[in-house]
Amino acid sequence: MVIKTLKEAIEKKKRIEIIYEKSVRIVEPYLVGINEKSHVALRAFQTGGFSSSGKLPAWRLFLIDRIEAAQILDEHFEINSLYNPDDRNMTQILFRVERNQ
Template identity: 40%
Template sequence: MENLILEAIASKQLIEFYYRNLPRIVEPHVYGVTNGVRQVLGYQTGGQSSNGGLPDWRRFDLNQMSRLAILAPTFLGRRPIPSGKHSSWDSRIAIVA
């Protein structure tokens, strides 16, 4: 799964996966580690969410993601962060250019 996330970030392709049993469609922007947990920070554009409306920024724990697939559609790249503040990470493994 990690290789698919890295590929999607490098090629700016949408990913589709299940998270907490809900389907998600996401622009993956950062893959990294926070508090020892591997996570994807993404802009969720489709699917379902149990926490607020869409589209919106979300963090996803890698160990709770399943059935991940890279989709054909691409996205333009970085999006502005509404707060003007970047999320904190212990380490960033990949970030969209």
């Protein structure tokens, strides 16, 4: 289940490989929440894989129902200095990387 994988990766601060809209992306998952349109979404820092803008690395918001698969990689990440645990695009945070971990 994608949500379970995301939660584990967030707790362990591990990069993940996701298949999103049929494209592979490598991301650092930071939080999962409910966005302003009531969709469950992942806030992540994308470091590799497909990008329609071609601009990587970059912060991205991925809708959970469009993630076809997620696999935890054996790659730890350090918390990005630009990470905002109180993401303004989310009306509710379900789980997130805590800065004091």
